[in-house]
Amino acid sequence: MERTETNRSLHDALRVARSREAQERFLAGDDDEEQQADGADEAADEHVPLASNNFNNHADLPVYTTIHRIRRLVRASIDDPYTPEQLKEPRMNVLIVKPLVDRFFDPDDISVVYCLLVNRVQFLREQSYQAHHQTVNSSRAALCEILAIKILRRFDEENSGREGLLLLANILIAGFEPFQNAPEEVVRDSKHMMQWSIQKRSSSERTCCALEIGIISESKAFLAGTACQKVVDAVYRGRIVYTPTSFIDILPDHYKRKPICLYDPRKAPLLNQYRLIVPRIRSIIEVCQFFVLLVLYFLAMTHRNHLVLTGYEVAFIVYAAGWVLDEFASMLEHGWHVHTQNLWSFLDVAFVAIYLAYVIVRVHGFVTDDVRHGRTALDLLSIAAPVLLPRLAFNLMPENMLFVSLRAMMGDFTSLTALAVWCFAGFLLAMKWLTYPKVPAGEPAPEMPDAVTISKWMLWIWFGLDGTGIQRSPEFDLVLGPALMVAFAFLGNTLFLTILVSILSNTFAKIVADATAEIQFRRAVLTFEGVKSDAIFAYRPPFNILAMVVLLPLKFVLSPRWFHKINVVCVRTLNAPLLLIISLYERSHLWRTTKRKLHASGPGARRSWLSSWNWSQFSVHGDVQAVFEVDPPQAIIDEIEEVDIVDEEDNILSNGFMQPPRTFTGDRSLSPRADGRSLNPRRRRMSSATRVFPSRPSIW
Known part of the structure; x- marks a missing residue:
């Protein structure tokens, strides 16, 4: 048994080493792939790493310290309420936002984005419980979101290609816990809170990722960012695979956990059951x-x-x-x-x-x-x-604005209706109590309406359908009955419905004003929720009931390895045709879609008759579209670069401030370049315009 375990460990180590080498070769050669010959491109498209991860070890990151460091600096920076638009102004960007970005950004610490979003959640929570602080905590929460956007953007700008995509995926998807690397006395004192994230700190199941924190805090601007959507799209299409953490698994099978990695369909099994949860x-x-x-x-x-x-x-x-x-x-x-949060x-x-x-x-x-x-x-x-x-x-x-708005307004309508029913229940109770018999003893009592009938009358008055309740209100009492019904009509039909329409209109206006962010937020929710770790999702209804009845008892009898083997055999047997179709499709389309777009205009590129047909010729303005479908030749690019070269003296300094304009003597068109060459006529015109109207730093 010891020899068997040793051989298995050696085999696993060699397999991981080979995968890591393949990953490094792929990432190192990614930038040069697009410059190879057509035959080399066809071969290069197939080499995408399968199960390796260069950014998998995050246990040494000081998450607990970073969270409290961010909280101290943000609280010290914002003492007055600001709107998100005010925080994005150039003055605030130079004085507060940019210095904090420079202070927090660390190329070796990918947990900063997670820590910023955790602080955003806490500031929003404090704002909901401490309304007397005006909107200071809301401003601090907005600042945390802006900082997270800018730091994630800087990671994206400084790391290009698929290596950068893998890094962004680790920033957004890698699991962290708030008490990671916290002092032992802090963990010991916090255990009495019985927090889910503290009970088992060593388990990967007790972590949370930045993408999930962004969803629960409704950081729509962050989730709508280009860098975030790049990762969301890659996860949605299955180009990035990982095993997510879950709260509760009905049929857990975690014998093999996939780290965050790029997926290579040609190195994966032909029947890959993990593709069912893409x-x-x-x-x-x-x-x-x-x-x-x-x-x-x-x-x-x-x-x-x-x-x-x-x-x-x-x-x-x-x-x-x-x-x-x-x-x-x-x-x-x-x-x-x-x-x-799903639609x-x-x-x-x-x-x-x-x-x-x-x-x-x-x-x-x-x-x-x-x-x-x-x-x-x-x-x-x-x-x-x-x-x-x-x-x-x-x-x-799912991206129709009518449905997105309807989903948001349903929450407001439900809460307001429940509140109105609660408040107006007093009118129903009062009118029901007014229906007691008021005739002398021995005389027959008139038939009085019951509670259901009174409720129906009130509902008709509420929506303005019928006034029977007002007409028959004297049956309750000659004075008090009509007074109650008229008061209810004023409050319910006039005041409440007006408030309800105003609130729903305001909700709809906010959604339409930021429709892109709202749609991308729902897309991120759908993607994050779509990645499943529970084995029950690999079985289609009603086979999932059979799997729960049969496999769940075996979980307590078999070892994790044998349970995994039986589960894989069952999933592949039940989904064999579907898995075969998925595998054949992804081997030719998953990673080569982008390559076809890049090389579609190259010489010798193979194109189908459908994609090679020039559909723009059927349009009156087809030339406007056709001019962008073919890349310009290198000679045109060289000429453009020569025209658009600007001296370093005219550029903005890296700290965001402008250099003072230079003074010139004599003919401006003969101003020498730094390398001694004179400017061409078009270059001279651009240089003059640049010096007369110096550039200003942008908001971002």
Whole structure:
């Protein structure tokens, strides 16, 4: 056994070393790939590292110290309330933002962005509990977001190519914990709080990444940044793979954990079960699953029979149970807060509630042999139609502004309606108490409206549909009844609805004003939530129910290695055709899409008839588009560079300040260059304009 373990360890070490060497060769030659011949390009496209990671060891980073260092400096820098627009002004950028960026930026510390977003969460929390501090903490939170944007942008600018992409991925996706490298007395004193992140500090499951912190803090400007969206797009397409941390796993299988790495489909197995949790592939699978659920729902309702279970209804119950299990696992994967940021999460929760109520009533009807319960169960199931049909539209058009705005306004509408029902319940209670008999003893009491009828009258008055409640209010009391109804009409129909419309209009205006950031924020949420670590997601409904029933007990009997082997065999067997299609597609499209764009205009480049056809010739202004489709020759580029060269004396200093304009004597057109050569005529005109109108530092 010792010899076997030694051989296995040596084999794993050699495999990791070979992968690391391949990664280094690929990253080192990435910049030169585009300058090779066409045949070399075809071969170079295939060499993308599979399972190596140059930035995997982050345990030595002083996260705890950095968090409190950022907090001290930000609090010392901002003492007055500022809006995000004011913090982006040139004066604030020079005095506060840029010095803090220079102080916090460290090429060897990739946890700075995470620490800034953690401080943003804390400042927002303090603002919600300390409203008397005006908006100072909101300004500090906005400053943390701006600093995170600028530092991430600097990482992106100083690290290009796929090596830079891998670095950005580690900054945003690598897991950190707030108490990392904290003093032992701090950890010991904080254990009584029973925080989830402190209970097992040595486990990789107790970490959180910067992308997740940005989602829960709703840092939309940060998530909409170019550098962040570059990583989000790479993760969404599966070019960057990793094993995420999860809150709770229904079917955990963590025998092998993938570090953050670039994915090479040609070095991966032909049936790679990990591709089933790639966000883009998983989103397509989820749409297909929901479409199957919708078809089974229509068949079950079309052939419904409250006396017996039809075959369509049985199929719907079983498949919907697997779909609900998948939805429940998604809620547990990253927590309720992240799950509710999804665009259609409120529709999923509504369907789960309707389905559970339907199943309970249906089962109760069969147990008690009561026909009425079967009819009631089908009636409950019928109200799922207003939930399922819009949900399909949300899936097919997730970036439509109507749906994005509707999702945001639904939260405001629900909270305001609940608050109004709470406040106006007093009117209902008062009018109900006014309906007690007021006739002498022995005389028949008139029939008084019950609470349901009064509630119906109030609802009609609320929406301005009918005034029956006001007409019959004297039945409660000649004076107090009409007074209560009229007061409710003023407060509910006039005041509350006006406030509700104003708030919803304000919410819609804010979303439309920053539509790009809102859409990219939802895209980041969908991507982050799409990467799953729970093995239950590799099984399609209703096979996930079977997997939970069969494999979950084996988890407590088998060793992690054997459980992993059995799980892989089951997943590959059930998804073999799908995995084969994914593998064949990605081997020719995953990394070569960008290369085709780069080399489409090169000599000898192979292009399909569809891509090689000049579609711009059908447009009246096709020449405007065609002029950009072919790269200019090198002679034109050299001429442009010669014309646009500007002397170093005319440039802005690195600290953001302008140099004083130089004074010239004699003919300006004969001003000598630093290297002794005279300027050409076009160069002279540009130089004169530059000296007359010196450049100013930009906001960023």
